[in-house]
Amino acid sequence: MTGVDEVNLVIAIAGLIATVAGTYFAFHEYRQRRTGAGPVPGSGDDGGGGRVSEPLEPPEPPEGQGPYDVFVSYTAGDADAATLLAGQLCAAELDVFLVRWVEPGLIPLLESERALSEARWGVLMFGSGTMSDLRVRDEYAALLHRKYQGDLRFVPGRTTDDPLPPLAAIHQPVDLTRPGTPHYDREVARLVRVIRRPPGTAGA
Template identity: 60%
Template sequence: YADAEADAAERLAERLREAGETVFLVRWVEPGLDPLLETERALVGATLGVLLFGPGTMADSRIREEYAVLLQRVHGGGFRFVPARAGSVELPPFADIRRPVDLREPGTPRYDGEVARLADTALRLRRRTDV
């Protein structure tokens, strides 16, 4: 997520935590740790990555790099990338083909359904890797 989507990212992360998922957010990196290294560690160890797309997302060089890593992980196998609209934006082509979730209306049944869809996806992926 870009800085402009930080609150949306935290809202989503809290909801996924409540559903029993392990979640990483850069803003939760503890003092004394390097956010970039912690992000890399989280990306390498994850089976699911969600990237929030808002108006400034693709203008942020850090996010563009994370987007590239997410796509590379998908093509390496064993990883799922889920784009999430956090604003009214057009998604890049490789994100748009991946059945994005719509997180533009927090507090609505639609938002709750999209979060549940993400949590279900994460649970299914975890079960596959636990076998």
């Protein structure tokens, strides 16, 4: 066998090995998809080169149901963002109304109405679909009405970079677009600080 023949034989064997390996891994991936097997636990890989994000652990709802310091309004699309904020506010010893925390046996709509009438602060989570949600639009109108009566402080909470409606844009919003970052923590701390400020204090 000449040197050229030996080189050709090595190339052929290498090509055969690569083909077999590729077939094996392709079959293995196909079988994982068919069986529903996911990434190896603890690998931190979502199978597509990205990182698997850990689901948010919702905080425990508060023990009592009112009276409330803060009413948090949100659409279904912003439910996780609202729950995260409400948990931070509760950790700061504030009483927060969140409709998903209404206890069994109570009527969410009636509890929302009661909370809207007694809360000192209203935070409305503004995302992409906020103004197309009829319930949230009603809550928005009620919060603004109480704000202009002088017995509630209204705060827009941005969850996206979408522009705010004109009547919300004239208020100083809190930026909640980057949960899990120092910026988010500073914004929440700023909100907590002004909520806990005694009524009638300068700047309140």
